[in-house]
Amino acid sequence: MGDDHTKSQRSDTVSYDRAAGGWGSLRSVSQTILRERPHLGIAQTLRVQNKPGGHMCTSCAWTKPPEPHLFEFCENGAKATIWDLTRARCTPDFFAGHTVTELRNWSDHDLERAGRLTHPLRYDPESDHYSECSWHEAFEEIGASLRALDPQSVVFYASGRASLETSYLYSLFARLYGHNNLPDSSNMCHETTSVGLKKVIGSPVGTCILSDFDKCDLMLVFGQNTGSNSPRFLHTLKSAVDRGCRIITFNPVREAGYVKFVNPQNPVQMTIGGATPISDIYLQVRPGGDIAALMGVCKHLLELEAAQEGILDHAFLAEHTADFDSFTAEIRSADWDGIEVHSGLLREDLAEVARIYAQSRRVIGIYGMGLTQHVHGSLSIAMLVNLLLMRGNIGREGTGISPVRGHSNVQGQRTVGISEKPELVPLDRLGEMFGFEPPRKTGRTTVEVVEGVLDGSVKGFVGLGGNFARAISDSARAESGWETLALNVQVATRLNRTHLHPGKTSFLLPCLVRSEEDMQASGPQAVSMECSLSHIHGSLGRRKPASPSLKSEPAIIAEIAKATLLPNPNVHWDDWVADYGLIRDLIERTYPDDFRDFNARLFEPGGFYRGNAARERIWETDSGKAQFTVPHRQHALKAPLREAECTLITLRSNDQFNTTIYGYSDRLRGLEGSRDILLINPEEIERRGLKEGQRVRLRSAVEDGHDRVSHPLAVTPYDLPDRCVAAYYPEINPLIPLSYHDELSKTPAFKGVPVTILSSPEPDQDGRQNI
Ligand SMILES: Nc1nc2c(c(=O)[nH]1)N[C@H]1C(S)=C(S)[C@@H](COP(=O)(O)OP(=O)(O)OC[C@H]3O[C@@H](n4cnc5c(=O)[nH]c(N)nc54)[C@H](O)[C@@H]3O)O[C@H]1N2
Numbered sequence: 001m002g003d004d005h006t007k008s009q010r011s012d013t014v015s016y017d018r019a020a021g022g023w024g025s026l027r028s029v030s031q032t033i034l035r036e037r038p039h040l041g042i043a044q045t046l047r048v049q050n051k052p053g054g055h056m057c058t059s060c061a062w063t064k065p066p067e068p069h070l071f072e073f074c075e076n077g078a079k080a081t082i083w084d085l086t087r088a089r090c091t092p093d094f095f096a097g098h099t100v101t102e103l104r105n106w107s108d109h110d111l112e113r114a115g116r117l118t119h120p121l122r123y124d125p126e127s128d129h130y131s132e133c134s135w136h137e138a139f140e141e142i143g144a145s146l147r148a149l150d151p152q153s154v155v156f157y158a159s160g161r162a163s164l165e166t167s168y169l170y171s172l173f174a175r176l177y178g179h180n181n182l183p184d185s186s187n188m189c190h191e192t193t194s195v196g197l198k199k200v201i202g203s204p205v206g207t208c209i210l211s212d213f214d215k216c217d218l219m220l221v222f223g224q225n226t227g228s229n230s231p232r233f234l235h236t237l238k239s240a241v242d243r244g245c246r247i248i249t250f251n252p253v254r255e256a257g258y259v260k261f262v263n264p265q266n267p268v269q270m271t272i273g274g275a276t277p278i279s280d281i282y283l284q285v286r287p288g289g290d291i292a293a294l295m296g297v298c299k300h301l302l303e304l305e306a307a308q309e310g311i312l313d314h315a316f317l318a319e320h321t322a323d324f325d326s327f328t329a330e331i332r333s334a335d336w337d338g339i340e341v342h343s344g345l346l347r348e349d350l351a352e353v354a355r356i357y358a359q360s361r362r363v364i365g366i367y368g369m370g371l372t373q374h375v376h377g378s379l380s381i382a383m384l385v386n387l388l389l390m391r392g393n394i395g396r397e398g399t400g401i402s403p404v405r406g407h408s409n410v411q412g413q414r415t416v417g418i419s420e421k422p423e424l425v426p427l428d429r430l431g432e433m434f435g436f437e438p439p440r441k442t443g444r445t446t447v448e449v450v451e452g453v454l455d456g457s458v459k460g461f462v463g464l465g466g467n468f469a470r471a472i473s474d475s476a477r478a479e480s481g482w483e484t485l486a487l488n489v490q491v492a493t494r495l496n497r498t499h500l501h502p503g504k505t506s507f508l509l510p511c512l513v514r515s516e517e518d519m520q521a522s523g524p525q526a527v528s529m530e531c532s533l534s535h536i537h538g539s540l541g542r543r544k545p546a547s548p549s550l551k552s553e554p555a556i557i558a559e560i561a562k563a564t565l566l567p568n569p570n571v572h573w574d575d576w577v578a579d580y581g582l583i584r585d586l587i588e589r590t591y592p593d594d595f596r597d598f599n600a601r602l603f604e605p606g607g608f609y610r611g612n613a614a615r616e617r618i619w620e621t622d623s624g625k626a627q628f629t630v631p632h633r634q635h636a637l638k639a640p641l642r643e644a645e646c647t648l649i650t651l652r653s654n655d656q657f658n659t660t661i662y663g664y665s666d667r668l669r670g671l672e673g674s675r676d677i678l679l680i681n682p683e684e685i686e687r688r689g690l691k692e693g694q695r696v697r698l699r700s701a702v703e704d705g706h707d708r709v710s711h712p713l714a715v716t717p718y719d720l721p722d723r724c725v726a727a728y729y730p731e732i733n734p735l736i737p738l739s740y741h742d743e744l745s746k747t748p749a750f751k752g753v754p755v756t757i758l759s760s761p762e763p764d765q766d767g768r769q770n771i
Pocket residue numbers: 059060061076189190222223224225226228229230250251252253255285286287288289290367368369370371404405406407649650651652654656657658659751
C-alpha cells in the first residue's frame with residue numbers, strides 16, 4: 001500500500017440525506033429531556049438563553065447576536081442546559097453505596113448521569129469512598145496542603161467554562177501563591193491558534209466579527225464541524241449562502257452541517273421540507289493534508305497571476321507583509337505529485353478552488369480542531385494565513401481568519417490571565433496593583449502537566465472544572481499517575497473519571513452552573529464570557545441551585561485562597577465575592593484597553609468588542625508585518641505513513657460535549673447505538689480483508705517503549721479517505737502518545753496518530769496480525 005495508490009478523488013457537489021438541524025434536532029433534544037427530566041420551567045430558561053439579561057449557554061463559544069432569534073439556542077445548547085438542570089442528584093448517599101474502584105468500571109455516560117454533585121466530599125483511602133465533609137474542613141485542609149507544597153509543583157487547571165470573573169480570581173490566586181502553572185483546556189484545543197496565529201499576524205485570536213460573515217463572498221472551512229459543535233453558526237452560514245456567498249470545505253469526513261441545513265426555527269423548511277445546501281465544493285482531504293492542499297491552491301494562484309497580473313494584492317503585500325519572496329520560491333518549486341499525494345486531492349480540484357478564490361473579493365478562512373490538533377498544526381494555520389494574505393484578505397471588512405473556539409469562555413480565560421506563558425500577562429501591573437512580586441517562570445502546558453505527574457515533579461492539582469485525566473492524550477498513563485499526587489482538588493458539577501483517581505488528599509467540591517442564581521452579600525451576581533468573535537457577553541442565572549450546599553466558583557476560589565495565603569492589605573477576597581462588579585473593576589484596571597467601562601457595558605446587546613490590532617492591519621509580530629511562512633513540509637503529520645499504517649482521527653459525536661456523553665446517537669453521521677466503533681472506508685475494509693461489524697483493535701504505531709492497544713471496536717464502513725480511520729474521543733485517548741503534539745504550542749495531535757489495525761479483538765492472543 002504505497003502512498004501513490006492513495007489519491008482520493010472525491011470532490012463532487014454534495015448530496016446528503018442527513019441535514020443538520022430540522023426535526024432530527026428537535027427529536028434529539030426531547031430524548032435528552034425525557035432522560036434527564038429537568039425541572040419544569042426549562043422552557044422559560046431556554047427562552048432567555050444567549051439573550052441580554054439571560055444566561056449565556058455553557059456549550060460552544062459561538063457569538064450571541066445583537067438581534068437574537070426567538071429561540072437563540074441550538075440542539076446541543078439545549079442539551080447542555082437540560083444536562084445542568086437535571087433532577088438527578090449525586091449525593092453523599094450515592095457515594096456511600098459505591099467505592100471509587102467500583103465506579104471506575106462505569107462508563108463516562110453513567111458517571112455523569114448520576115446527577116449533579118450536591119455536597120463537598122473528601123476521599124477516604126481507607127474505605128475507598130468519597131464522603132461528605134464541611135466546606136470549612138475542605139478549605140482548611142486544602143489550604144494547609146497547598147502551604148506545605150512548593151508552589152512550582154502545583155498546577156491550577158481550568159476547563160474553558162469558568163467566567164471572566166472566576167478566571168481572573170483564579171489566575172491572581174495562582175500568582176499570589178507563586179506559580180504560572182495555569183494551563184487550560186485551550187492547551188488541548190486552540191493553543192495552536194494562540195501561539196501559531198500570534199506568530200504570523202500578531203493576534204492570538206481570530207480577526208472576524210459577525211458583520212464580516214454578512215459581507216464575505218467566500219468562506220474556506222478547514223476541519224470544523226459546525227453541525228454538532230457550534231450549531232448556531234449554521235444560521236450565519238445559511239444566510240451567507242442565501243445571499244450568494246460560496247463555501248468550500250476541506251474535511252476528511254463529509255460532515256452534515258457543511259452539506260445541508262434545515263433551520264429548526266423556520267416553520268416553512270420544517271413543515272414542507274427542503275434543506276439549504278451549504279458547501280459548493282467539499283474536498284475530503286487526507287488527515288494532515290491541509291498544508292499540501294493549501295500549497296496547491298497557492299501554487300495555482302501564482303500560475304493565474306503569471307498569466308494575468310493583478311490577481312495578487314501587490315500594494316498590500318508590499319506594505320504589510322514579510323518574506324513573500326521566499327514563500328513564493330518554495331511554492332513554485334513544490335511539485336504537483338507531492339501535493340496530490342499528501343493532500344489526497346486532485347490538482348484540478350485545487351485549481352478550481354484557486355479560481356474561485358481569485359474571483360472572490362472578500363474571503364474568510366474558518367478552522368477548528370482539524371487544523372489545530374496535529375504535530376504541525378501551526379504550519380497548517382500559517383498556510384491558511386499565507387493564502388489569505390496573498391489577496392489582502394485580513395484586515396478588511398468581510399475578510400479575515402476565524403478560528404471557531406470550543407468551550408464557552410476558553411478564549412476569555414486567556415484574555416484575563418489564565419496562561420502558563422508569563423509574557424502574555426501584565427505581571428508588572430498585577431505586582432503594582434496587589435503589592436507583590438509575581439512569579440516569572442514559565443508554567444506548564446497540559447502535556448507538561450502529565451509529564452510532571454509521571455516524573456513526580458507535579459505534586460498538587462486543582463481542577464476548575466473539566467475532566468483533565470480523561471481528556472488529555474495518553475489518558476491511561478495520565479490516569480495511573482494521578483494517584484501519586486499529594487493533593488487533588490476538583491471543582492465540578494458532575495462526577496467524571498478524573499475524580500476517580502484521587503491522590504493522597506482529595507476533595508470534590510460542587511459548584512453552581514451558569515443558569516443558576518448566584519446569590520452573594522450584595523444580591524444576585526452576573527458573570528461574563530468572551531465568544532469566538534472577541535465580544536464580551538454578560539450572563540445572569542435565575543434557576544434555583546441544585547442544592548443549598550453549592551457554592552459559586554468565585555466563592556470557592558476565594559475561600560481556598562484565604563486558607564492558603566497570608567493576609568494582604570490590597571487583596572479583598574470577601575468584598576470581591578460579595579460583589580462581582582468589583583472583580584470587573586479589577587479586570588478593567590488590569591486590561592484598560594480591552595475592558596473600558598466594563599460594568600456599564602456588561603449587558604450590551606451582542607456583547608461589546610474587545611478590538612483586535614490585526615483587524616486594523618497593525619501587526620504585533622517580531623517583524624512588525626504580517627508574516628509569510630515558508631512551508632518546510634507538505635503534511636502536518638509527524639512522519640509519512642509506513643506500510644500497513646493508517647492515520648487515526650478522533651471525533652466528537654453529535655451527542656456529547658467533550659467527555660460528557662449525553663447519549664449514543666451520532667445522528668448527523670447516521671451512526672446510532674454504540675461509540676465503540678471504527679470508521680473506515682468500504683474499499684479499505686475489503687482491501688484489508690475485514691468484515692463490517694468485525695471487532696478489531698487499534699495499536700499506536702509509535703515505538704517509544706509503551707504498547708498502546710485500544711479496546712475492541714466494531715468495523716463500520718464510512719466515507720473517509722484511504723488510510724484514514726476514525727474513532728470517538730475520549731474513549732480512544734489511551735492511544736494518543738503524549739509526545740505527539742503541535743511543535744510550537746504542544747496541543748496534542750488528536751487528529752494525526754499512526755495506527756495499525758489488529759484483526760483480533762483479543763489484545764494478547766497469539767498470532768495477532770497487523771493488517
Ligand atoms: N455538541 C458539542 N459541541 C462542542 C463540543 C462537543 O464536544 N460537543 N466541544 C467544544 C469544544 S471544546 C471544541 S474545541 C469545539 C470542537 O469543534 P471542532 O473544531 O469542530 O472539532 P472536532 O469535532 O474535534 O473536529 C473537527 C473536524 O475536523 C475534521 N478533521 C479531522 N482531521 C482533519 C484534518 O487533518 N484536516 C481537516 N481539514 N479536517 C480534519 C473532522 O472530521 C471534524 O469534522 O466544539 C465545541 N462545541
